[in-house]
Amino acid sequence: MDDVLQNIMDHAVAVAREAGQVVREALCDEKQRDVMTKSSTVDLVTQTDQRVEHLIIQSVKKKFPTHRFIGEESVAAGEACVLTDDPTWIIDPIDGTTNFVHSFPFVAVSIGFSVDKKIQFGVVYSCLEDKMFTARRVKEHSVTENHLMLFSSISDVRRSIIATEFGSNRETETVEKIFSSLRNILNIPVHGVRGAGTAAVNMCLVASGCVEAYYEVGVHVWDVAAGSVIVEEAGGVLMDVEGGPVDLMSRRIVAANNGTVAHIVKEIDAFSPTRDDAPPTQ
Numbered sequence: 454m455d456d457v458l459q460n461i462m463d464h465a466v467a468v469a470r471e472a473g474q475v476v477r478e479a480l481c482d483e484k485q486r487d488v489m490t491k492s493s494t495v496d497l498v499t500q501t502d503q504r505v506e507h508l509i510i511q512s513v514k515k516k517f518p519t520h521r522f523i524g525e526e527s528v529a530a531g532e533a534c535v536l537t538d539d540p541t542w543i544i545d546p547i548d549g550t551t552n553f554v555h556s557f558p559f560v561a562v563s564i565g566f567s568v569d570k571k572i573q574f575g576v577v578y579s580c581l582e583d584k585m586f587t588a589r590r591v592k593e594h595s596v597t598e599n600h601l602m603l604f605s606s607i608s609d610v611r612r613s614i615i616a617t618e619f620g621s622n623r624e625t626e627t628v629e630k631i632f633s634s635l636r637n638i639l640n641i642p643v644h645g646v647r648g649a650g651t652a653a654v655n656m657c658l659v660a661s662g663c664v665e666a667y668y669e670v671g672v673h674v675w676d677v678a679a680g681s682v683i684v685e686e687a688g689g690v691l692m693d694v695e696g697g698p699v700d701l702m703s704r705r706i707v708a709a710n711n712g713t714v715a716h717i718v719k720e721i722d723a724f725s726p727t728r729d730d731a732p733p734t735q
């Protein structure tokens with residue numbers, strides 16, 4: 454499986470880089486950044502998100518015709534979000550669409566690859582920074598990135614920077630929970646709170662030692678599938694926001710440099726969005 458998996462991963466890296474070029478070119482064309490909305494007025498999508506996902510899927514289908522897909526924009530168009538044991542590409546064509554629309558410099562193509570419901574490798578291409586983060590689930594750590602800094606060994610959360618996002622749900626109750634968690638984290642106190650505007654880049658910031666942890670409630674499996682293996686293979690830990698094992702379909706995640714910092718879970722005012730794999734409502 455090793456050579457076969459490496460061949461698949463090499464294709465993922467190549468198509469992520471090709472997709473990143475499309476994103477950079479689209480950034481210069483207002484029309485290709487025209488905004489449409491999905492679950493809320495601030496949950497944005499553009500024709501470029503859709504075009505990039507189509508490019509990736511068609512490219513993979515040519516080479517690996519039996520593989521399956523979970524793509525953010527395919528799910529938005531009504532495809533089921535169901536992870537089977539089959540080889541499955543979990544794709545966020547543009548992670549950081551709001552950043553893309555506003556030319557804010559953190560925009561990623563995120564590709565995770567799953568077999569037997571286990572993410573085997575992750576590729577996150579931060580295409581405006583031209584930073585390619587990859588990791589493959591093997592015995593030894595396999596994280597590669599052209600600028601990977603030292604992984605953070607900080608275990609005192611009062612000496613940490615924590616990353617999170619405000620998401621795209623503006624319902625009063627959700628916003629209250631988000632701010633309640635933020636207040637608790639700030640009052641630890643931590644050195645700072647940051648957000649790149651993309652879950653995938655936030656997870657790569659954990660893996661590259663720029664922040665000590667990232668948490669969010671409201672993400673989707675396509676936001677975090679690739680980053681999950683990049684964090685773990687860098688030596689980090691993943692947890693659910695209430696502690697316990699992470700469930701990538703639950704829309705809740707903590708990614709931390711170590712188990713100590715992961716204890717920020719006790720500060721998080723958790724809630725449970727509808728799971729990604731929940732059966733469609735009638």
Ligand SMILES: O=P(O)(O)O[C@H]1[C@H](O)[C@@H](O)[C@H](O)[C@@H](O)[C@@H]1O
Nearest residue numbers: 547548549550618620621651652
């Ligand atoms: O940019 P997308 O792919 O939609 O993903 C982001 C999502 O829209 C935001 O609500 C989340 O807060 C981010 O973490 C995602 O990266």
Ligand SMILES: [Mg+2]
Nearest residue numbers: 545548549676
């Ligand atoms: Mg995303």
Ligand SMILES: [Mg+2]
Nearest residue numbers: 525545547548
């Ligand atoms: Mg996206």
